[in-house]
Amino acid sequence: MLIDFFLHLKARKLPVSTREYLNVLDGLRQHVCGQSLEDFYYWSRICLIKDESLYDRYDQAFGEYFKGVTELPGLAQELPEEWLKAAARRYLSPEEQARLENLGWDKLMETLRQRLEEQKERHQGGSKWIGTGGSSPFGNNGTHPEGIRIGGDSAGNRSAVKVWEQREFRNLDDQVQLGTRNIKVALRRLRRFARDGAAQELDLDGTIAATAHNAGWLDLMMRPERHNSVRVLLFLDVGGSMDDHVKVCEELFSACRSEFKHLEYFYFHNCVYESVWRDSRRRHSERTALADVIHRYGPDYKLIFVGDATMSPYEIMHPHGSIEHMNAEPGAAWLRRLLDAYPAAAWLNPEPERLWEYRQSIGLIRQLVAERMYPMTLEGLTRAMQVLSRKH
DSSP states (O other), X not given: OHHHHHHHHHHTTOOOOXXXXXXXXXXXXXXXXXXXXHHHHHHHXXXXXXXXXXXXXXXXXXXXXXXXXXXXXXXXXXXXXXHHHHHHOOOOOHHHHHHSOOOOHHHHHHHHHHHHHHOOSOEESOSSSSEESSSXXXXXXXXXXXXXXXXXXXXXXXXXXXXXXXXXXXXXOTTOOXXXXXXXXXXXXXXXXXXXXXXXEEOHHHHHHHHHHTTTOOOOOEEEEEEEOOEEEXXXXXXXXXXXXXXXXXXXXXXXXXXXXXXXXXXXXXXXXXXXXXXXXXXXXXXXXXXHHHHHSOTTSEEEEEOOOOSOHHHHHSTXXXXXXXXXXXXXXXXXXXXHHOSSEEEEEOSOGGGGGGOHHHHHHHHHTTTOEEESSHHHHHHHHHHHHSOO
16 A cells, blocks of 8 residues: 555655655654554655655645545554544534624623633533633634634634634645646736847847848847736735635746746735735744835836635724734735735635625725726636736
């Protein structure tokens, strides 16, 4: 089974060697890793993958090969703690969910402060205390229309207004091979060519004219190459609900990298705030102040946001509303600053347009960007490029 796994990694163009594979097997014999498939994943990744930029490709290959597998032959089965938590999750009927109270931001934060002071032990399945699998607005793996998730993975409700844990996001792959050229074709509507730089290519028309002017003596004329002079400032939403749209976002990002010579990009999560980042692996230590971005790049840049705009309305309109930190100013304030600095702007949304009217946060973002939100379809990209091409 593991020999086939090694060959599967080789087939996915991962640079794994026989010596590294033998280290994996030796570690299993010596019980270096635990008994779960997750433990084997981390152990095999340590042995086989030496370049962090290949982690995402390794994750995909691992998931393809071990899809549906719960244990490795020869290792005792161990039920992961996450499965137990998921099994304990309480499912509520629509009527029960409707009876749960939306506390509102101020009351929610004040109630959490009181619970932290009063609670002395772990709770499971309740409706008041900080715990797991219940209907309390505090905890994880439960159900509540509006709450604070404390630790653990999302149960899939995506109704938390703040998350108390350190989350890791992945960078988008700018080398992904596009399954279609149509995205590039749509982006080319934004191109504006200019000749700049050193003279590097033959000017055939100029050479013919100069040679004729010199009574047949060859006079080679050179000229600078033509380059796409459009400048693009790209902001990409990553993590959370955007995980559902990674493939199409990677295709768009890769197309932008190949089409635009002057491209600057930054990542954000849900809504832009006072800082953004270039590398999701270092987003807690290496961030760029949004004010510096505005000062560094001129108003001739075309501003493009890519995100599903699906979040708690507090994240857009309320100070301290960010799901991850206590922001001094609401996201709407920073979004307006960007739109004021860059008149040519558009928001690309990978969510189907038919769902937009059911998401309050999408309506708020659409108002802020003056209805310049477009679906991430070929028709939507074409409309967005036409708007960005207009003179402002």
